[in-house]
Amino acid sequence: MPVNNKLAIALSLYFLLGAGVSFFVDGNIRLGLWIFLGGLTVKTLIAHYKPTDG
Numbered sequence: 001m002p003v004n005n006k007l008a009i010a011l012s013l014y015f016l017l018g019a020g021v022s023f024f025v026d027g028n029i030r031l032g033l034w035i036f037l038g039g040l041t042v043k044t045l046i047a048h049y050k051p052t053d054g
Contacts, residue, residue, distance in 0.1 A: 011044070
């Protein structure tokens with residue numbers, strides 16, 4: 001599976017989890033989960049675009 005497909009799958013799953021959180025969780029826990037998922041998304045993007053040696 002090409003790397004771009006893996007990135008697209010990961011970002012899609014983060015989006016679906018965030019959408020699920022919005023339907024099933026209320027209050028401060030929802031905000032906390034959105035922040036957590038946003039952090040995972042940023043971490044995934046940084047790891048994807050990190051230059052490799054050689």
